[in-house]
């Protein structure tokens with residue numbers, strides 16, 4: 430699995446700072462291959478969400494270089510940046526669903542932005558929500574859904590356009606164990622189909638149960654990837 | 667299944683709420699302004715269609731043969747000019763009676779031959795009617811006629827007509843400019859509302875960008891929304907304004923009173939008025955798109 434796999438993301442000596450405050454991420458070096466799977470662990474406030482913002486191209490580095498899909502992001506124009514972002518799915522910790530749109534239309538967003546036709550969009554979205562057990566809630570607004578259901582909608586939106594890089598920020602924090610397992614299966618499925626997956630979590634339980642490499646972050650500094658916690662080094666990424 | 671809602675909830679902010687009503691109000695005023703301009707233009711056309719009459723006064727000449735020759739000379743000269751519809755001597759007897767009526771106070775006086783006992787010698791008057799729109803060189807005409815008959819003078823009875831003409835031109839210009847000014851106000855309003863919309867939906871815009879939405883995709887949302895709202899507002903304003911115009915211009919005619927505007931609008935005027943809401947809506951759409959593009963380029 431290693432070797433020939435294409436590099437999807439490369440960070441070299443990257444810092445990230447918000448405004449004039451001191452950097453919250455320091456000198457990060459990281460390479461992610463296509464189809465890899467990583468947990469991103471660390472205590473609260475360590476910088477997990479910040480690192481995901483950096484990788485998802487929603488916040489620029491204050492130092493160092495970020496390459497995504499082989500493109501250095503300092504050197505591309507706005508339209509290219511938009512195109513690169515279409516290949517990245519993000520599950521936000523706070524969901525960020527659009528309140529005025531139905532579950533269906535929320536999930537349809539990435540497809541419509543990517544220019545998919547309506548027929549295809551309808552099929553993909555209905556399949557995805559059906560698979561997540563929300564087949565009868567297509568027309569419900571976020572306000573009419575439970576927290577867990579909103580999280581599922583957010584996840585459906587992140588994966589519906591089959592991104593090549595999938596980032597999830599604490600995706601299992603609002604759902605029960607059964608749905609958490611269902612979700613992990615979805616992520617693993619995506620990973621098997623070639624999507625690089627990074628899941629930020631502070632759940633030791635999750636790290637124990639799933640045998641994937643772990644990136645550890647503490648006080649804005651990255652260590653790892655180290656091999657899976659439980660299993661012997663079963664070679665991922 | 668397809669929900670026609672836009673990704674950006676533009677309905678919920680100033681952009682969506684005010685655009686329709688502001689466009690309606692501004693288009694209402696704009697159509698009224700252009701209607702005034704159109705009525706003034708119709709008046710102007712009508713005024714210019716009326717023939718213009720200039721009167722030549724020849725001094726009295728006691729010698730009938732010479733007098734006759736002078737009149738003939740002037741008539742011949744004038745009839746040869748371009749743009750002259752006709753020229754004729756005003757009947758002397760009729761003219762005399764008119765003068766008597768104006769100058770002599772009562773019937774008794776008139777019976778005794780008036781104020782001066784005998785009628786004083788009268789100038790002879792020649793009316794020259796020019797075709798509508800003909801260019802008239804009055805100073806040259808004056809000079810020619812004084813050469814033919816020393817002491818002859820030129821009187822232009824078109825003074826009043828021309829001041830009405832000037833007034834119509836003034837009205838047309840002022841009202842037309844006001845209409846254009848209102849279109850400019852629509853532009854300013856749409857720029858302002860679009861900027862407010864960009865600001866209000868900053869978070870949603872960031873989210874859509876995260877999913878890969880480019881400036882074009884986002885600007886199109888503002889554009890579509892502006893088109894829908896501005897078109898409805900513009901048609902509403904147009905309908906109201908046209909109702910007012912019809913009431914003011916045509917209802918007095920139907921009631922048998924003198925209408926406020928004496929002349930009906932031509933088809934071209936109606937077409938121009940009907941274009942106002944369309945132009946306003948397209949303008950709003952274009953401005954929303956350009957402003958959104960401009961604003962999005964500045965948002966990081």
Ligand SMILES: Nc1ncnc2c1ncn2[C@@H]1O[C@H](COP(=O)(O)OP(=O)(O)O)[C@@H](O)[C@H]1O
Nearest residue numbers: 447450453471472473474475476477478479480
């Ligand atoms: N938008 C922001 N502006 C300023 N500081 C921020 C912002 N987001 C996070 N931080 C700071 O950056 C540090 C890392 O936060 P975060 O990346 O959210 O960590 P985690 O996701 O691991 O809890 C924290 O000190 C936090 O206060």
Ligand SMILES: [Mg+2]
Nearest residue numbers: 477478522598
């Ligand atoms: Mg976080």
